[in-house]
Amino acid sequence: MKSSLFALTALAMTAGVAQAEMMPDAVTEPVTITFYNYNLSSAGNGADATRKMIAEFEALNPNIKVKGVPVAPQDLATRIQADIVAGQPVDLSQMTFAALGFATENLGAQPLEDIVPAAELSAHFTGMVPNGLELGRLGGKTYGLAYTFSTPVLFYNADLFKKAGLDPNTPPTTWAELKEMGLQIKEKTDALPLATGIYGPTALDWLMQGVIRSNGGEVINADRTEMRFASPESIEAVTMLRDLAQTGIMKNLSITAQMEGVAAGNTAMYLQTSAIQGYLLKGAKDNFELRAAAMPAFGDKAVAPSNSGSALSLHATDPKRQRAAWELMKFLTSKRGYTIITSEIGYLPLRPEIVDDPEYLGEWVKANPLIRPNLAQLEHLVPYVPLPGPNYLQIGVSMMDAMEMATFGDNDDVKGILTETQERVQRLLPPQG
Known part of the structure; x- marks a missing residue:
């Protein structure tokens, strides 16, 4: 089973690189993508906030439907592995940082630099904490965008x-x-x-x-x-x-x-x-x-x-699904996305400019000063190093x-x-x- 999986993921990653230039500029036809998410598997704020973000995204992107796949964090890599072997579409995942190395090597996680136009990627990264961006980088490429994370x-x-x-x-x-x-x-x-x-x-x-x-x-x-x-x-x-x-x-x-x-x-x-x-x-x-x-x-x-939490990793190999998954990825890591993540779940925003902006987190931070020590530690954050191999x-x-x-x-x-x-x-x- 493992040898079959490795063959499948190798093909998926090769196909993703070959098709990188074919990713359309926009989603013009209806498409449904999968989003493997461990917050959806729990009761409470994490699941509610995730459903809220998906609903807002779908309202802004009527051609894209998101199928949330709830999976407990400790089962996420195993579930994705099994679904790849079964031929199920795996488009976007909330990958724990501990499993990110495994995802790049064995689960077909795509380096964003290989599938997203450079100017578009640079524009989205603008305003993000450099230390935070490093959390999802392995071997000089970005395999994940910090999504829900915290310092101690x-x-x-x-x-x-x-x-x-x-x-x-x-x-x-x-x-x-x-x-x-x-x-x-x-x-x-x-x-x-x-x-x-x-x-x-x-x-x-x-x-x-x-x-x-x-x-x-x-x-x-x-x-x-x-x-x-x-x-x-x-x-x-x-x-x-x-x-x-x-x-x-x-x-x-x-x-x-x-x-x-x-x-x-x-x-x-x-x-x-x-x-x-x-x-x-x-x-x-x-x-x-x-x-x-x-x-x-x-x-x-x-x-x-160091940091806890997860990154968003993109696994889709079909160009249209890649674009749809990337659009969801951008929304979840936008100013609006991090506003919901921070105020309704409690994690850190990767975009510090929203912290004191009244349009986003300004009023919430005034009422919830407990986040200040966590925000201050972002400057000293040393990215978690995932353990390697299967x-x-x-x-x-x-x-x-x-x-x-x-x-x-x-x-x-x-x-x-x-x-x-x-x-x-x-x-x-x-x-x-």
């Missing part, structure tokens, strides 16, 4: 800070300060000092990449050929997390338990994606004051936040399982745990040469 945000309960005798106007800026404040919260209140989204079945390594790189390390090298999560800098970062666990500042909780604890006012700090901001605000309303700060640093080292998920899960064990387990040998796992997963990387 430290949400905190201002009421619990006051109860512990801390100043809520000065949240921790370093991990050392966080530990000191966490111990004071533990001593003076019944609250859990800290929860993080670093571990969990859907987290993979997006947040951990930012933590490790903020200490000068990396999970994998830049050309994605060598795993490096057992370097001294990485070991030091995981050892810091273990210290927080050993001192009772954080516990190994499920993401559901974490979110419920914060929303109920029982957890003081939460390092997580801004996608959960709406949920936390609902819990905080009339109960406590929720605030937000940037991800903590390691001493005086510069914070290097074993990317196995590599990521094995690595994160080892880090979780090194953080919360009984074995104090953090270096040994990470080194053994790194040697094992290195063999799962695609062969070189």
